[in-house]
Amino acid sequence: MKTTEFKAWIKSIERMNRNQRDKLRKSSEEKKDADEVIALIERSSDDKPSCPRCKATKLYRWGKVSDLQLYRCRQYNRTFNALTGTPLARLRHKDKWFEYEQTMIHKVKASVKQRITVG
Numbered sequence: 085m086k087t088t089e090f091k092a093w094i095k096s097i098e099r100m101n102r103n104q105r106d107k108l109r110k111s112s113e114e115k116k117d118a119d120e121v122i123a124l125i126e127r128s129s130d131d132k133p134s135c136p137r138c139k140a141t142k143l144y145r146w147g148k149v150s151d152l153q154l155y156r157c158r159q160y161n162r163t164f165n166a167l168t169g170t171p172l173a174r175l176r177h178k179d180k181w182f183e184y185e186q187t188m189i190h191k192v193k194a195s196v197k198q199r200i201t202v203g
């Protein structure tokens with residue numbers, strides 16, 4: 085979003101009623117949860133990302149999809165992210181994950197850790 089757009093948008097908050105502001109707050113809290121989940125996933129996998137298919141560690145950074153860093157294996161030109169090869173790869177609504185904080189987050193960590201150590 086451009087800075088000028090953002091400034092105009094911020095100004096429009098003043099014209100919102102209480103109900104609209106509540107909705108905005110709830111929505112931004114959900115986004116914050118999603119950001120935290122993504123940060124956690126990336127932190128867990130930042131040590132040494134490797135290709136889930138051929139275990140190669142020679143990778144290109146290949147942009148981002150759904151805010152997750154995408155890598156491209158130099159050997160086979162296949163792309164993947166920190167969740168590829170884990171049961172979480174196809175899960176949508178990452179913002180809802182924090183509802184399962186005690187179970188899901190630990191599974192994410194364990195899953196990513198396992199992928200790094202086992203390959």
Ligand SMILES: [Zn+2]
Pocket residue numbers: 135136137138139140157158159160162
């Ligand atoms: Zn590979």
